[in-house]
Amino acid sequence: xxxxxxxxxxxxxxxxxxxxxxxxxxxxxxxxxxxxxxxxxxxxxxxxxxxxxxxxxxxxxxxxxxxxxxxxxxxxxxxxxxxxxxxxxxxxxxxxx
Amino acid sequence: xxxxxxxxxxxxxxxxxxxxxxxxxxxxxxxxxxxxxxxxxxxxxxxxxxxxxxxxxxxxxxxxxxxxxxxxxxxxxxxxxxxxxxxxxxxxxxxxxxxxxxxxxxxxxxxxxxxxxxxxxxxxxxxxxxxxxxxxxxxxxxxxxxxxxxxxxxxxxxxxxxxxxxxxxxxxxxxxxxxxxxxxxxxxxxxxxxxxxxxxxxxxxxxx
Numbered sequence: 001x002x003x004x005x006x007x008x009x010x011x012x013x014x015x016x017x018x019x020x021x022x023x024x025x026x027x028x029x030x031x032x033x034x035x036x037x038x039x040x041x042x043x044x045x046x047x048x049x050x051x052x053x054x055x056x057x058x059x060x061x062x063x064x065x066x067x068x069x070x071x072x073x074x075x076x077x078x079x080x081x082x083x084x085x086x087x088x089x090x091x092x093x094x095x096x097x
Numbered sequence: 098x099x100x101x102x103x104x105x106x107x108x109x110x111x112x113x114x115x116x117x118x119x120x121x122x123x124x125x126x127x128x129x130x131x132x133x134x135x136x137x138x139x140x141x142x143x144x145x146x147x148x149x150x151x152x153x154x155x156x157x158x159x160x161x162x163x164x165x166x167x168x169x170x171x172x173x174x175x176x177x178x179x180x181x182x183x184x185x186x187x188x189x190x191x192x193x194x195x196x197x198x199x200x201x202x203x204x205x206x207x208x209x210x211x212x213x214x215x216x217x218x219x220x221x222x223x224x225x226x227x228x229x230x231x232x233x234x235x236x237x238x239x240x241x242x243x244x245x246x247x248x249x250x251x252x253x254x255x256x257x258x259x260x261x262x263x264x265x266x267x268x269x270x271x272x273x274x275x276x277x278x279x280x281x282x283x284x285x286x287x288x289x290x291x292x293x294x295x296x297x298x299x300x301x302x303x304x305x
Contacts, residue, residue: 095200
């Protein structure tokens with residue numbers, strides 16, 4: 001029997017990406033670290049990174065053509081804190097988010 | 098008589114505090130729903146809102162009953178008021194518990210189609226709704242137990258303790274029709290249940 005992959009909402013994917021960025025500290029994380037940290041395909045990574053930048057949750061910096069880094073903004077850190085609270089609350093009632 | 102009045106005053110105070118806690122839980126569940134779009138959080142929020150409305154309705158209704166009685170009004174109108182308040186309180190509580198049972202059900206399959214039928218249940222059954230409340234709450238407690246055994250977090254434990262106290266409050270209410278102590282115990286259990294849920298809410302907010 002094939003085991004069913006647990007469903008991840010878009011909000012959870014964004015939070016996982018932001019956690020991956022936060023775990024790399026002040027210097028931020030590159031796309032590969034985020035890709036592995038959040039367990040994403042390359043297409044989805046690009047799509048969601050654009051969304052995070054557009055929403056001002058993440059700041060993109062580019063030293064050269066091949067080296068892009070992403071750091072959390074203050075708004076991003078606030079969002080992640082709120083998400084963790086909501087995660088605790090939902091989990092307490094057995095509700096997956 | 099004075100002792101009974103004092104007990105009712107304490108009872109209404111505990112009910113008001115529990116109503117405020119239910120309102121806070123409803124507000125937070127609604128906030129979580131807006132952030133995540135998870136429909137179950139919206140159901141949970143509605144459940145706590147209905148529970149809160151039931152509690153405040155009972156407090157206001159009971160208080161109004163005493164105002165009518167002290168003014169020397171028609172005792173029959175006071176009695177019918179308290180009957181309406183009691184039935185509405187029981188029916189709304191059962192509705193809230195059904196919403197809890199639906200929103201906290203294990204994640205498998207789609208939304209159950211039985212929900213609209215269950216929502217109509219309180220008006221179809223005997224006015225003495227405690228037995229229905231116990232059955233629905235039993236489902237909620239079992240689901241909370243399964244959830245706690247799966248996730249093993251203190252937040253899930255607080256929810257399990259909270260719902261278990263609510264169940265105990267209904268169980269202890271059954272023999273309380275002619276026993277004031279049983280009635281008082283039921284109110285204390287209900288209050289403790291909401292305190293456990295409040296502790297969960299505060300800790301979940303603080304430990305982000």
